[in-house]
Amino acid sequence: MNSDIPDEAVLRQQVDRRQLQQIIAGLREGILLIDPVEGIVWANECALALHGVDALEGLGTTAADYRQRFVLKYRNNHTLADDQYPIDRLLSGETFDGVTYEVTKRSEDDEEQSWRCVHEVRGHALTDARGKPESYVIVILDMTERFTAEERFERTFNANPAPAIICRLADLRYVKVNQGFLEMTGYVREDVIGRSAYELDVLENAPGKDKAIEALRDGRTISQTEAVLRLPEGGSKFVVVAGQPIEIGEEPCMLFTFMDMEPRRKAEDALRQSEERFARSFKMTPVPTMLSARDGLRLLDVNDAFVATFGFAEEEIVGKTGPELPIWVSSIARRQLEHEVEKSRSLRNFELRLKVKNEAVLDCMLSAETVLIHGQECILTVIQDITDRKHSEIELITAIETVMHDTSWFSRTVIEKLANLRQGGKRNGAASELADLTDRELEILGLMCQGLSDKEIVGKLGLTRNTVRNHVARIYTKAGIHSRASAIVWARERGVTGVEDARPPRSARRR
Known part of the structure; x- marks a missing residue:
């Protein structure tokens, strides 16, 4: 048993x-x-x-x-x-x-x-x-899935260029920091890991800091807020910081991410200083200057030289649109000016006449440029008073014409130069001369001065009607004119009254 x-x-x-x-x-x-x-x-x-x-x-x-x-x-x-x-x-x-x-x-x-x-x-x-x-x-x-996820997070966290730091909620000490944070602040890893949130305060100067600290202790999301980070070598950096609760190794933590706002702040400071310099330069410029909105050409500001030259106080003209300004002598010239600025966004040496407050008229030369101010496209216009210069030119031309009233022996080149000076030159381009025309165009111009119509010119020269029209159109373009009468005046100012006058010297002829 x-x-x-x-x-x-x-x-x-x-x-x-x-x-x-x-x-x-x-x-x-x-x-x-x-x-x-x-x-x-x-x-x-x-x-x-x-x-x-x-x-x-x-x-x-x-x-x-x-x-x-x-x-x-x-x-x-x-x-x-x-x-x-x-x-x-x-x-x-x-x-x-x-x-x-x-x-x-x-x-x-x-x-x-x-x-x-x-x-x-x-x-x-x-x-x-x-x-x-x-x-x-x-x-x-x-534990494979958990540690694989943690490894993925670790790789992503370290590789992420956005500055980030992780704080353990149990003792409010930093347990992880990525390279982006170290590069942004200049800290080394040993200076961050193990330090408390009180020693390295990432919420300094944040609006509503008390609420953010309360959310940190409770493990709740911290919304984006502006803050200041103290740097290891002294100084500070302006940042935007946000906090997101996460778990690291089953320990509740807070992931702080940062946006470096220092470049933007420096850019804003530089922009503000640039605008201040522009404002001072604008006001102190000795040449009349005005600033207009590109949309509608509403006048935004004028400088002291403009007020002194034209006699209008700022409150009398600031806020008015282009057509409402009382300085224009010719609405046609104003529209041409606006068209040129709209087309090319800038303008150089545009001659026109402007009125001052006492109705006197000034000969002026305008230059304009499109500029960006506070995100708004504006037109900066500089006005040069050339009245005295124009008067001097007119007096000189009159004196020469008086002495040289008999132009029969005067060279065609001198006559053309005098004609250009009398008209102030071709606006916004080089002055046109008879030498710019071909032999055929000179011949047709001479016949026009003799009073022949296109049909009569066709019969005289044996050309087609379209050919004659094309030559006439090119004459208009080269002379900067728009009518037959203007072409005849333009030619006679240059000593051309008929076909014989229009024939250039053999050495000057263009093929």
Whole structure:
């Protein structure tokens, strides 16, 4: 009877182990059972999957077999020594809890080598009724997804050019900082990691700072706000900062991201200083100057020289549109001026006559340029009074014409120069001369001066009507005129009254 008792005890032990295996087979954790003598005796499906094998044989039988098949590394990439493997630690009588390591396979196959899994393990001894270790169990949690996500976040965080820093909420100390923050501030990593949010205040001078600190302590989102960062070498930097709650290693943290506003602030300061310099220069310029909005040509400002020259106070004219300004002598000239500015956005040396407040008329030369002020396109117009110069030119021309009233011996070139001076030259371009015309155009111009119509010129020269019209159109273009009467006046001012006068010297003829 007594000889049967050990057999019953062994049978009971085997039944108990099978029941235990049935209970734990479906657990989400991986379970390895280790026998002190037989080694690895059982593993559930989850444990096999967490090692990338299909059967128990893939794990090996003994602790040495396991080490030959799998390489274990701590999270700091340090490879475990033989006696640090979890099976070896259990067999040496050591239990453990919450140990994390990375598992890879020893294999020459590239696919096998690329396989990896992250385990968090705890090891326990299963004792008998007397408390003596009978077998051991390793419980494995799959941490691969979590650590892979953390690695992705770590890579993204470090590679992100946007400055960022992470503060642990438990003690309000910084645990991570990326290169963007270090480059923006000039800190080194050791100066940031471990410091408290009070030592390195990222919310300094922020409007509503108290509410932001309360949100930080409660782990709530901190909306974008302006703040000032103190720099390690002294000085400060203007930033926009925002906070987003996250978890790092299951610890609540706050991710602070920053936008460096210093370049914008410097640009705004430079723009403000530039505008101040422009305003001072505008007012102090000794030449009459006015500033108008490009849209509608509404007058925005005039300088002191404009007021002194034209006699209008600022309040009398500022705010008026182009047609409403009381300085125009000719509406045609005004429209031409507006058209030129609209077409080319600038204008140089445009001659016209302008009125002052006492109705006197000035000969002026205008130059205009499109400028951008406060984001608005404006026209800056500079007005030069050339009245005295024009009077001097007229007096000179009159004197010459008086002396040289008999122009029969006067060269055509001199006559043309006098005609150009009398008219002030061709506006916005070089003065036109008879030398600009071809022989045929001179011939047709002479016939026009004799009073012949296009039809009569066709009959006289044997040309087609279209050919004559084309020559006449080119004469108009070169002379800057628009009618037959103007062409005749233009020609007679240059000593041409007929075909004979229109024929140039042989050396001057153009083919």
